[in-house]
Amino acid sequence: MKEIIKFFVIRRTFSHLLTFFVISLGLYCLFKINKDSQPEVDFQRVMIVTYYPGVSAEDVELKITNKIEDKINLISNIKKSFSISQEGISRVVIYIDENAIDKDKVKDEIRRNVDQISDFPMDLQNKPKISELNASMFPIIEVGITSNLDYKKLRQISKIFKNKLKTIDGISRIESFGLYSPQVKIEVSLSKLIENDISILQIHEALNKRNRRTTVGKITQLSKEKNIVPFAEFKNLKDVKNVIIRSNFEGKRIRIQDLAIVNEGFQTPHIYTNINGQEAISLIIYKNQVADVVKTVDKINKIIKEQKEIYKDEVKFILNNDNSRVVRDKFQIVANNGILGLIFVNLLLSVFLYYRTAFWVALGIPFSLLGSIIYLQSINMALDTVSLTAMIIVVGIIVDDAIIVAENIYRHFSELKKTPVEAAVDGTAEVFKPVLTTILTTFLAFAPMFFMTGLMGKFIAVIPLIISAALFISFFECAFILPSHLVPGLHKLKSKEEGEWFEVWIKRPFIYLTKTFLKLRYPFVLLFFILLLGTLYYAKNYMQFILFPESVSERIIITAELKKGITLLENKKQTAQIENILLNSKKSEVLSFSTRIGMWADEIKTRMRDNWSVIYIDLTPYGKRKRVAREIVEELRTKIKNVKNFKSINFNIVSGGPPVGRPIDIQIIGADDKLRNKLAKSVEKKLKRIKGVKDIENDQRPGKEEIQLLFNYEKLSQLGLNLPTVVKSLRMSFDGVKATSVRRGDEDIEYVVILSKKDRMLEENISKVQIPNVNGRLISLGKATYFKNQVGKGFIKHHNGERSITVTADLDQSITDPVKVTQEIISSYNLDKDYPGTSFIIGGEAEETKKSIRSLFSTFIFAGVGIYFLLVLLFNSYFQPIYVMLAIPFGVVGVIISFAIHQESLSFMAMLGAIGLAGVVVNDSLVLVNHLNETIKKATNPEEKDTLMVEAISHRLRPILITTLTTVAGLLPLAYGIGGSDPFMMPMALSLGYGLIVATPLTIFLVPCFYNIGEDLKNFLFKFKSKN
16 A cells, blocks of 8 residues: 555655646536535326316316226335315325335336226316426426506517527426416307207307318329318407307398307416516426526526516516525535635644645645535536535545544654655555545445435435545545645654644643543543433433424415405405515515415415415525524514404425425324314314414315205106206306317417306306207206205315325424424324224324434444444454444534534434534544554553553544544534524534534543453453453
8 A cells, every 4th residue: 555655645746736637627517517406306206187177076086086096006116195186176196115116117107007097077178197296396486577568468578488488498397377378258148048049059069160270182283282271260259259050041140249248368367476466477487307506597587687678667577486596595605604614724724733734634625525526517416405515514524534644644754753755655554544444434324324215315315425425535635645745845844843832731731631531430431421311311301303493494385265255356355465464574584475366385285276375485595684484474473363354374484405294294084074074173173282383274174165956867858858968068158168279379269158257147047058958959957957055075185095184283393393293192092992994194294204313313323333343344353343433422412412502403404413423523533542552552561551542642632633623613604604604504513513522522531431441341351261
């Protein structure tokens, strides 16, 4: 190994060139690499959406959802499924088993099985739409277009803008709200139909037959051919009005205009969209999986700028939910804090090492990180928040190895009086083995994260990837390149002494304390074990584990519900009260908001109903406001509670990280509707009694009032009527049915036949609708039917094909956590006794938290086993690896104490910081124990052994202090937001930084105590064996 090290040391020009090349290429890749807010995760879910307009929830369940679920049940490797059947829409979401070998094959099988369903209703116009759920299902930006211009002109401007957006590389799809399709409505008078003995079906048929354009053949001549094209396409409304319904030989004709009013307009809105309280056409833009969110939004902004120059103040373009802003902010914060941290690291290194040495040691950080970015770019991965998190974790580890190498080279030169080249080669070779082991132990600490399951496992899969890359790049740099950088400056160190200040103020007191602690090693170790148990007890009983603290949130969702039966226009008027409150909120806190009137939604699921509305609020970045999301919500709650006419108004704080759902998500499964409803209401009541639980929602709500048609089947048969004709006539009369369409430019204009608005408002007109019988004679529907009023179901949910109800709630994280609340609810029921046939399924954040805790625990166990085996290989001892690893739990003491002092909950990111901390602590302990082993070999008697032990520990004091102080200095700016606050990364920096502050003194004092206790045990066993 010395020969390889020497090869690089004496070829300094090559080492300088290689460093320059890696940093230059890394900077190029940094600008070129795709940037995103979150990792591109395939959730392994498939969603099937089927539209069946005008049909009740129960009919959608029976005719659509059940048929799809029956087919899905035939497929293997399906973990679970859930569905929502509501008026006009069926949604089925299928979760693919994570252990499936070929997940793409399962997805293809889902598509085939759904395509094979042959008994869907005859009047189902559109096939089920099948799509995969992944990170690209979340929009990158919403553009609201508002103006005082008339709707037709604004729509045209919006269409042009939308078409321009479609030309941008990276945009996968654009979803629009408020961009209604053109439509010609033929609104028929019921009284005129009756008067002229004409059915509405005849009007539909006449329009369909009249509007024709097709090629029926060709005329072939000697030198040319001509197509025969019967052209009977509608050119204008006059053509529609003049369509003949009935004619006789006397010339009497009945036309459309005699029976109906023909109007050209747009589809009737089912959802209204507002941006910042203004009515708008909203375009929600999604990127493809490989697009750069920042570059894509920049291109969008460029087009918006061009449009603003054209339309001036006539049209406003308002941005909402700009994902690129989040990415830019996070990158800026990391860059600012990274620069500050690098400055602090350089200053600290300059105190302990020669400034030139400090520079080359610190240069290893950008070398390793930029090398990792080159690797990411080479495998087509994006740089996102989680990637940056991994880089912050690894900074403290990679600088440690460089310091150990540099300090040992410095010791060989200054203390052992070797030449610069000899010092570089021998100093590096001496610590090569322990440094390599530290790299491998750190790799093993993070490697089990590759195998973490669930959504969180996929979300953080990039962390071990980046850490592994950075570790091995760092090892190459500090073992082969760094020594050659240090050689030229070593001769200048001859006059530079270690410094009297270090000897007097640090080293001498340290030697005294070390001797004292080694003498009192048993009570000292006992004291710290008591401290460890005390902190663990405190953490278990007084600290909460929150997956992602709500302080991370920059988005709030308000869902509002008016009483059932309210019209969409009335809903719009009432929701304006909430919008006005938001408009008067602090501009420093509320960045923008968008409103959907006529629907309810969370992070994933969407449902539509006229009496619902949802408001998405984007908050300003965390570092630019004084209050967290919870405080803003509580103020809004106070103001909004005075708003009248709303049945319920709930708030959902969207935490960072992947979409895991609401904090509390309890599904009640069971076939008995009454028992299931009773249990759901009981759960709702219990949740209301738990302190800290808020915004409780039971999704089993009554639907619209229904007029149920009941048939006299004997009369139907006697009159020659059949049900398909009856259903078709009624749907056409009251919901409208497309008769034909005409292509104009780039869109189709639909011609819809429907009764007049006045006729549709009267219930008694149902019985007056004329239905043609088998002989063509028209029969009033009332002759064979009677009516019954009832309340229908709002929507019907299934879990694995069984009917279910979901009770969800939000939490005040300062009071309780999802796991505690869920366990309290579940433990309070004996379902088999009190609610037979029902069961609970836990979802949302509570489920993901449990999974994450289990996965993290497994990660710790597997990492521990792996590290132990590696250390056994290094030390050739069963016990010495334990001395090294005992430093890990004492490092966790620092994490718990720091989070308790800062009054923070333990979070997923904090635990990642703790894993990183374990890597650093183990590395310091490993190098210390290895040095103790090498030094003690020279001892000839017990007294000399104790002296050499203290000397060996004091030799490692400076590198351990340097590594700790530099890591902490690098993390402090991020932990306290000196260069900008990011609550997503702050817990991790806090965990790693403060954990090191506590773990370092424990390492330098406790590990030698463990070592000596081990030696005592060996001596005791040796004496015991000798006596026997």
